[in-house]
Amino acid sequence: MRRMSTQMTTAASSTAADAPRWAVWAAHATTLVVLPSGLWRIALVLGYPAGYTDEGFTGFQSFGAKVWMLTLSVVCELLAVLTVGLVRPWGEVVPRWIPLIGGRAVRPMAAVVPAALGAVALTALWAGVPWWWTYPHDDMTDTGNVVVGILYQPLILWGPLLAAVTVSYYRRRCRRRSA
Numbered sequence: 292m293r294r295m296s297t298q299m300t301t302a303a304s305s306t307a308a309d310a311p312r313w314a315v316w317a318a319h320a321t322t323l324v325v326l327p328s329g330l331w332r333i334a335l336v337l338g339y340p341a342g343y344t345d346e347g348f349t350g351f352q353s354f355g356a357k358v359w360m361l362t363l364s365v366v367c368e369l370l371a372v373l374t375v376g377l378v379r380p381w382g383e384v385v386p387r388w389i390p391l392i393g394g395r396a397v398r399p400m401a402a403v404v405p406a407a408l409g410a411v412a413l414t415a416l417w418a419g420v421p422w423w424w425t426y427p428h429d430d431m432t433d434t435g436n437v438v439v440g441i442l443y444q445p446l447i448l449w450g451p452l453l454a455a456v457t458v459s460y461y462r463r464r465c466r467r468r469s470a
Contacts, residue, residue, distance in 0.1 A: 310378040314459035317452045321374040324445035324452065329364035331442045336361050342435020370409070374453050377402065377460040399464035406457040414450030421447060 310318075334341040336357045340348040350356060376382030382402060387393040423440035431439065 309463055311459060314456050315378045317459075318375045318378045318456045321371040321449055321452045321456070322368065324448045325367045325371040327442040327445055329368055331439065332360040332364045336364075340435075342431050342439050344430055344432055344435075347430025371449065374406070374456055377406065377456045382460065383464070399461065403457055403461045403464075406453060406460070410450045410454035410457055412450070413446075413453060417443075417446040417449060420444060 331341055335343075335348075335351045338352075343351070351360070383397055385392045385395050385397060420443050423443060424436070428436045428439075
């Protein structure tokens with residue numbers, strides 16, 4: 292049994308090491324492009340107006356709004372971390388600590404399809420962010436409008452980065468399966 296687990300770890304490590312350096316950097320960058328907006332939302336949850344006027348901030352002070360913003364921030368960061376799985380061994384073999392499926396190989400399309408759909412959705416969702424400053428933000432201070440716009444700009448990269456890493460994962464996994 293000891294020998295089998297060593298072989299699985301070695302096999303998974305060698306295939307994950309085949310990820311191109313640019314794909315590894317892109318995967319890790321996804322976690323960073325999500326971070327600024329998430330930290331801004333957490334500031335709101337903690338009671339800091341973070342660029343909003345007193346009147347504009349009142350909508351963020353309810354319990355439900357705080358739960359929503361905190362949940363959104365955590366879920367976005369966790370989804371971004373999943374991109375790292377496309378270049379790491381745990382994206383090819385499910386970690387053993389996960390009940391029922393731990394130790395099993397990940398079918399390439401089980402990772403590629405959701406990642407590709409996510410890349411398309413994220414690209415569409417954040418496509419309007421470059422025009423942030425053309426929309427009225429009457430509930431924000433002038434400085435807050437500029438800062439929040441800057442904090443959200445990195446999100447336009449999330450979809451394209453995920454798409455690039457997904458294509459790399461697909462090429463690596465499908466080439467190895469057919470060889």
